[in-house]
Amino acid sequence: MIFNDLxxxxxxxxxxxRDGVLNKRIVDGYVTQWEEFIWLPGxxxxxxxxxxxxxxxxxxxxxxxxxxxxxxxxxxxxxxxNLMNDVKKNGGRIDAIYxxxxxxxxxxxxxxxxxxxxxxxxxxxxxxxxxxxxxxxxSLSDMxxxxxxxxxxxxxxxxxxxxxxxxxxxxxxxPNLLTFSKTLTTSPPHNPMTSSPHHLTTSPPHHLTT
Ligand SMILES: [Mg+2]
Numbered sequence: 464m465i466f467n468d469l470x471x472x473x474x475x476x477x478x479x480x481r482d483g484v485l486n487k488r489i490v491d492g493y494v495t496q497w498e499e500f501i502w503l504p505g506x507x508x509x510x511x512x513x514x515x516x517x518x519x520x521x522x523x524x525x526x527x528x529x530x531x532x533x534x535x536x537x538x539x540x541x542x543x544x545n546l547m548n549d550v551k552k553n554g555g556r557i558d559a560i561y562x563x564x565x566x567x568x569x570x571x572x573x574x575x576x577x578x579x580x581x582x583x584x585x586x587x588x589x590x591x592x593x594x595x596x597x598x599x600x601x602s603l604s605d606m607x608x609x610x611x612x613x614x615x616x617x618x619x620x621x622x623x624x625x626x627x628x629x630x631x632x633x634x635x636x637x638p639n640l641l642t643f644s645k646t647l648t649t650s651p652p653h654n655p656m657t658s659s660p661h662h663l664t665t666s667p668p669h670h671l672t673t
Pocket of ligand 1: 480482484488600602
């Protein structure tokens with residue numbers, strides 16, 4: 464597998480989906496206000512770990528509830544500023560959050576799986592290289608977004624029955640963000656005389672072979 468012993472260091476960027484990755488996804492609904500934003504277990508700790516390993520951390524989120532008139536842009540931005548505060552308070556970092564207010568029927572370039580939000584991020588953070596980026600999400604749309612930009616893809620799911628769906632666009636699978644982050648810190652020993660980059664190996668618990 465070509466992703467064996469991938470070395471992840473500060474030259475890398477991490478792209479994260481929001482709902483179902485950072486916070487509890489509301490099935491058939493939207494997080495319309497901060498009170499409805501529930502952190503998933505271990506996510507704040509995971510973000511702290513990632514902050515120490517990768518150079519850039521960006522969230523890319525589809526929020527079509529805005530386009531449908533269910534919530535406002537102001538409400539989403541308020542949620543995101545509170546979210547970033549929580550991350551910061553916990554010693555972690557998110558460098559930017561991009562969201563798409565467009566409805567799926569618009570097929571906007573800015574809505575995943577289309578790549579607009581990724582290009583926007585790279586414009587704002589010129590040191591992002593998609594070949595040295597990972598997209599982590601809980602839907603195939605996230606995986607396709609990452610794949611189209613040439614990123615490595617990490618599928619987060621604790622539902623084993625879903626694991627083989629669309630697996631050709633999934634490079635790695637983990638049950639949650641914390642497990643993924645810990646994989647980067649429990650890497651094979653590295654020469655202590657050099658800097659200590661982190662390795663993403665092909666041995667996570669739910670790894671898929673292609
Ligand atoms: Mg999601």
